Amino acid sequence: MAKPTSIRFDEVLLARLRRRAQAATAGNASALAQRLVDEGLRMADHPGILFKDGPTGRRAALAYGPDIWEIVKFLREIDERGPSALSAAAEVFALDVNRIAAAVNYYGDYRAEIDAEIDAAEEASERAEHAWRVQQRLIA
Known part of the structure; x- marks a missing residue:
């Protein structure tokens, strides 16, 4: 309140x-x-974190980098864990591993918020794929 x-x-x-x-x-x-x-x-x-507007509203992101939810989603989807997971994310996103760690630290403090952004992104992706499949059936 x-x-x-x-x-x-x-x-x-x-x-x-x-x-x-x-x-x-x-x-x-x-x-x-x-x-x-x-x-x-x-x-x-959380130095290195900023906020930016977009189609889904304001969200946390790395300065000059991807949204925090994108990094967390990537880390969830890979098989690696621990330092090698951070290194893999750093390579994929072309970032220093310390910036990936900053994103993970932010996630630790705002887990529910980032999880909701991941869920919203996954739902939007599913809707877009469904629309594409309908379109393909109509024009095929």
């Missing part, structure tokens, strides 16, 4: 927040400020 609190913002910063809120959250500056504080704290706790 959210608890009210009072924060004082510099006038210029508050104006920027309100402009961004108008565009992003239908004018709800409080919701935007809460999201930005949450994401900022997560990024401070």
